[in-house]
Every structure is written in C-alpha cells, then in structure tokens.
Amino acid sequence: MDPPPPPTYTLTATSISYSKSPSPFLFKPCSSSPPTTILSNVSLSAHPSQILAIVGPSGAGKSTLLDILSARTSPSSGSLLLNSLPIIPSSFRKLSAYVPQHDACLPLLTVAETFAFSAALLNPHSPSAVVSDLLRDLFLSHLSHVRLAHGLSGGERRRVSIGLSLLHDPAVLLLDEPTSGLDSASALSVMQTLRSAFAFFVLVIWTIILMANSFVLFLSSVAPNYIAGTSLLTLLLAGFFLFSGYFISSDRLPKFWAFMHFLSMYKYALDALLINEYSCLATTCLIWYDEGSKTCMINGGDFLEKRGLDEGQRWRNVYVMIGFFVVYRILCLMVLIRRVSRSKK
Template sequence: MATCFQQQPSNVEDDSVILFSTSSSPEGSTSLSSSFYHSPLSTDNSKTSHKLTVRNLSYTIHLKRSIPDTFFHLGQMPKPVEILKSVSFVARSSEILAIVGPSGTGKSSLLRIISGRVNDKDFDPCSISINDHRMTSPVQLRKICGFVAQEDNLLPLLTVRETLMFSAKFRLKEMTSKEKEERVESLMQELGLSHVADSFVGDQENRGISGGERKRVSIGVDMIHDPPILLLDEPTSGLDSTSALQVIELLASMAKAKRRTVLLSIHQPSYRILRYISNFLVLSHGSVVHNGSLGLLEETIQKLGFQIPTQLNALEFAMEIMPALEASSFKFSVAEDGDSYSYPVWSDEECIRIQQHNDDKQMGNFWFSSLLEIMFLCSRFWKIIYRTKQLFLARTMQAVVGGFGLASVYVKVRKDEEGVAERLGLFAFSLSFLLSSTVEALPIYLQERRVLMKEASRGAYKISSYMIANTIVFMPFLFAVAILFAGPVYWIVGLNPSISAFTFFTFVVWLIILMASSLVLFLSAVSPDFISGNSLICTVLGAFFLFSGYFIPKDNIPKYWLFMYYVSLYRYPLDTLLTNEYWSVRGECFSWHPPDYSHCLLTGNDVLESRGLDKDTRWMNVGIMFGFFLFYRVLCWIILARKASRTTI
C-alpha cells in the first residue's frame, strides 16, 4: 500500500525505520500532566503526512422485512434508509477532526466506512482518497487506518503489558522479540500507562484499571502498528470529565508528535476539550451542516441572527439550533489549496501485479505465520484458563465431586440382573452429567468472541489459528478432568476389573467431554447472548438424550425422527461404554433360573444384543465421536470466519 502515498521530495527515511524510533531522553515521553497546555510539542518532521479526502460520500441501507411485516404488507418493499448524504471534507496530519451531531445522525457509520468496515457492495470507490490516491476497496482502508470502536473489547484477565504485547506479536510479525518489547514499552509511555503496566485490564466482574486507562489500552491495541490515520468512535463515551479530557489531550499530543491524522466522533464535548480539536464536521440527518473551525461556526451562528449564551459554547448551542443550520447549510467543497477531484487510481494491470506480489509473499510465509499465531494464541489461552479461577476450579471440583458422588450411589454394584440395570443407568447418567458439564464455558466463549471478531477482522490472526490453538490448549485440560471423573467412578462402582477396560473407559470419557466442548463452542458462535445460548444447549442436549435409544428403542422411534438417533451424541458413547463393560464377559451369566440355578437367564451377550450390539464396534464408535468433535469445530470455524468478514467492530 506504500504506492498509494505521495512521498515527500526530501530524503525521507523508510517507514520501518521511523515507525518504532523512540527517544531515550525524558523529554521524548508524552505526559498527561498540565504541562501539555503550555509547552509546545515537538513534531516528527521525518514522517510522511497523510491527507484524507472524502468527497460526496453517501450510504444507504436496505432494511430486511420481518416475517410479520411480510405477512401484513404483501407486495410492499421496505423503503431504503439514507444514513449519509453527500458528505465531503478533508482531514490532515497533525490535526484532530471531530465528527459531531445528534444521536443517529450517521457519525459511527461514517467512521466505519472510512475505516473499511463495510461490505464491498456498499463501498463507493470514488469517494475516499488518501494523499490524492483513490481507495478502491475497503481492504485498502483497513490496512491503512486504525479503528478504535466505542466498546472496549479487551480480555479482562490479561495485564496492560500482556494485552499490548500480544497485539504486537500478532500484528508485528516481522519484528524481533526485543523490538516488540521496545515498541510496547514506548507505546505504554506514550499512552501514560507505564504505572499500570502489570495491572489487569478488568471488567465489571474483575477489578482492574480505570475506564480512562482502559480506553487508552484500546487505543494502544489499534495503534501498535502505528497507522498513519486513526479513527475513534466516541472515545470519551462513559468517561468522567477528567478522563475524557486526558484521552483527547493524549490524542492531540500524538497527532502533533507523530504527524498522525486523527478523526473521532463525539457527542457533546466540554469547553476544555474544544481547544484540542482543530476542525469540526457537524452532521444532521446524514448531511453536513458545518465543516470548519469553531470560530467559523461562531460566525455562521451570528450570521443567522443568533446570540450564543455565555453558559454554552458554540458547538453546544449549534445542537439546539440544528434546524436553522440545516436550512442555511450549503454544499461544501473540499477543493482547497488547488486540489482537484481528478485523483489518480491504480490501473487494472498494476492492481493485479501488486496483488500477485502480495499473494506470493503471503504464501511463502503462510505456514510459518500460522505456526507463530498458534503458538501465541496457545500462550494466551493458557494464561486465561489459569486465571479464570471460577472455570478452572468449577471444572475440577465438578469432576471430583461428581465422580465421588456418583460412585457413592453405585458402590460395588452386584453382578446380577439388577446390577445390569444399574450399570446401564450409571452410564446414561454419566453421559448426561458429562455432556452438560461444559455449559459453564459458554459465557467465556461469548466474551472472547467479540475480541476474536475485532482481532480477526484487523488481520491479527486467522480464525483457523484460533480454532487450532483452542483445541491444543483445551485437550490436555479436559483430559485431566476426564481422569478425575473416571478414576473414582470406575473402581468404587466395581466395573470391569481390567486395566485395559479402565484405560478405554477413561479415553471414552475424554472423548465425551471433547464432543461437549465442541458443541458448546459451536452453539456459542451462533448464539447472540448467554440466555439464548444456554437455552439452545439445553434443548439440543435434551433432544439428543431423548433419541439416544435409552428411553425409546430404535424400532419404536417414528421414521421422521429416526435421523436424530444417528446424530445423537448420547448413542455412540452409551453403546461404547456397554461394549467395553460386557464384551470380555459375553459368556458370563448374570441371572440364573431358580430354584436350582442350573439354567442361565441373562448373559453378557444377551445384554449387548438387547442394544443391538452383536459386534465389537468400540473403535468405530470412537471414530464417530472424534468425527463429531471435529465436525462441530469446523462448523464453528465456518460461522466465525463468516462473521469476522462482516464485522464492523
């Protein structure tokens, strides 16, 4: 993308050299103290300036009709909604441009379009240019612009340093470990976060840093690769006046020191914040009603015959007289300093050549890059699991208490007809317990999903790398859970006294938990929240249990429901556990005919045949269970990849 920019004629250093250069002197650090108000900021003149030009940008959404609306309004299509109407402006380096307007006026939509977070079909390739080079696709803008969403989508159980360090590992793969550490330390100093570097980020449930500090961490995550253009959606939302001022002060400092172009949306800036903002773009109903400095806005208000009250600033008063501003607004031109709208654009041949070059480079580094991503994600997963005490302890205690509790009910089950029924009940209940024991991971998956969507949409790593790392980390953890459950149950109950049978029993318990974790991971990908996700899991598991063959024999299941028997997660492990218990004792008698007990009424083979198990299908069932484990993870990967490609966060 470097070819998009017009380099200055002077001897400019390569970006890779400039990008992470830091001053070792105390004056090089950015302070959030009051000295910022009085001391001039040093500007890095070696960095290339970037001018963002938006010309006649319009955005319309086509609403999808709901089922009730379709029924009551046959033949009527919902009217398209115009979000933005011919928006034009210019944003330059070393300045902050604030997008202001009432709620629902298109501020967030404008920032998402400029940051490339819009579908290709909704993107106008003629409306946005950087340094007079037209941006022809959202992908180009995603690579150039850093975007900080309104919500702080961060992992609460990572420290500030770890959060920024993982971001550096994902997005600065070409740098050495030492260079990444130096970049993180420099960025924390620049953001004023050095004093909380080892504090947890936190959230509503886990105590951590303050709201203003968390917002600065969010800014740091999207600034780790030093984007020339930084876009922020409501960066002061939810902050107190002091924290909001510190955030804007920080952005102004960074814009001047690094010649960065900063655009942000803001609802109602306080008087102290206004002094740091160079220009304002005031929107109303998707149209521009003011584009310029605060002084120009004051002149416009006075020309309309209004007097600004002493207790209000010009921007606050403009919100009250918005209809008058709309009526008097004119079409703004962005042609300044001799600029024209005839922007150069890449030829088709050049686009193809650049794309092929990038593809060749990416293919050469694909496997190595994927391996690094998996390693970094594994490291992060381990930290989160270890620090998520409620999950770690809950799963461990659930296995131990569940195993000993269940074993205490079925102590030394006898080898008679009643014992056969008890063993079948034990296996069925164990299945139900194990498959439902993974539901507590749902809120953690849902919390991680927003972070995953943000990071994957920014190209930090691939969804496939995330799925592989998740599998690698959780498999040994769930194996330990399987051992803690299987040990007491197997030997206290008195199941088949064979080491090989016990080993296979533990292996099957592990596969059951793996299947359940994959199912929960898949359902967390399709569920919007915890309540609906929990309801969906309970419904699916209930249906699987009903058609497992335990309650209703296969021959009695209606034909239109027979498919549920074959896709049930309960059926295959239940048959496998029964086969493991009775296959080696098929000739052993469990019930004799009284009074002389000379005739056997029930053998191990009879128990197996009652379930239709006339062959040893243990390893075939193991393959099917492993297939379910992979199948739900592949489905989850497809859904998450599709969502990441459409995300706007």
C-alpha cells in the same frame, strides 16, 4: 544517514451518501418500502497533523460515516480519495487503525501482557522495547502490571484500546466516540494523550456525541456528593415536568405555584415541539364527528389554540431554552470559581 520521514496521507470524502433498505420481517412486504437515507452529500478533508471531529446527536449517522471512512462499508454514492487517488480498501486497512466505541480486551491480562500479546500476533519478531515505548507514550507505565478487569479507570482502559491500535504504527487513526462514558477528567486525559503523543504524525477522526445538559452540570457543581446530586436531580426534574403544563394543566395549578410553570424547562421544549408538529396541519382535520362525516371536530389550528399556542411562539420558546442553557452554564462557572477561591484560602 537519517531514515526518510514516514509518508503522510490526506483523506478526502466527496458527496458521500448512504441509504439502507429496510429488512423484511419474516415475509417480504407486498409494496417495497423506500430506503432510509442515513447520510446525504457529506464532504470532508482530513489532513496530516490534524484532529478532525465529527459532531452530531445520537443517531445522526456518525458511526456509519466512520465505517465508510475506514473502508469497512461502501457508500451508496460519492468517492473516497487517499492523496487524490481512489481508496483501495485492502491497502487502506493495512495503513490505518480503527478504535471501536466499546473496549474489547482480555480482562485477565495485565496492561503490559495485553500489549505484548497483541504485538506478538502482529509481528512475532517485534522487539520488547515496542511495548515499553508504547506504555511510556500512553502514560501507562505505572499500570503495566495491573489487570484490565481491576484497578483501571474508564480513561485508562480507553488508552489501552487506543494503544492496541497503534502497535502497527498506523498512518491514519480513526476513533469512534473515544470519550463516550468518561467523566470530564478522563476525557481530557485521553484527548491530551492523543494530541501530545500521536497527533504530530497520526490523522485522528474523532466522533463525539453532542449533548448539552447545562442543568445537570450546574447541579453537579452544587451538590455535595454523588448521592445527594442524584436525589436533587430526580426531584427537580420531576418538579419541572410536573409544572410544565403537560402533567397538570396550567390553569389548575395553585396560584402560589404558578411561577414554577414559567420556570419549567420542559414547558418551552414541549411547546416548541407541538408548534413544529401541528403548525403545518392548521387546516388539516385531525378528528371527525363520526365515520363518513364531512364535519370536522378539531384540526391542527384548533389544537394549538386550545393549548394557547401559535406559530409565532416557536422561536421564542427556542430562545428561552437557549437562555436556560446559558444561565445554568454561568451559574455552574460561578459556583466552581467560588469553590476554587475558598480552597485557596
């Protein structure tokens, strides 16, 4: 008789909010500061055989949400359900696994020794085949005798960390930025490993930092090597900032360099930030002539006018920034296609 299939779980979060009160420095302040809201009304459902990605910029609260979903932190409000029942933290931690952002392994052990040591701690009577099967599933068999401190790439070390969390066969797997610090090839390898080996029975909650730097990608594809690419990147980014109008005023630029002012990516980003900041202060006085005077020297509207900006330009600047991203992505793709066609000849 075939053994029964392992149970599956659906994790549901409803209206999760989390606020944190500021910690006093040495002395308690006279007036209590309002708590900082980190998460507000977050709802999600994670189903079996599904990879759920939580995407957002740095500081958006992804790791905090992951701590709440792993029952390590209690939310300020909202509910967590496992198969429509309230989560019991102690029970949930037994059937789930959490892979932190930074790898924590013993560097002097080999890959096989690391798995065997952890397996013995979890179950002293565990068969040795468990380690062999895990090495095979993670495509690490050829590295079983390599020490963690030497000879492993970032993606391979990441797969070791994931393997340590899979030793007790978790039903729910939560990973905090599993591709952080990895190049595109290593990140793709980690993702393919998860999908091919474990996604059919493990629920993966994946947090990713959203960073769109199309210019760097384009320059990386053009540069002949790492050193040349780094030098070009530093030089060109410095030039973009120099001609943005915030280091040297645009009306003081030489005429033969005026075109660089409109090609600077920094110009449109900084202009959009200034318009967003000062458009709401158009009638608010920023500088008075003297203390106690009722005569305003400059308000938010005057500041924008001196910069040659108005509220109507805000979205235009945003569209130009998006255009830069699209153009550099297309240029990067064209360069890569050209290189591939040359390599086939």
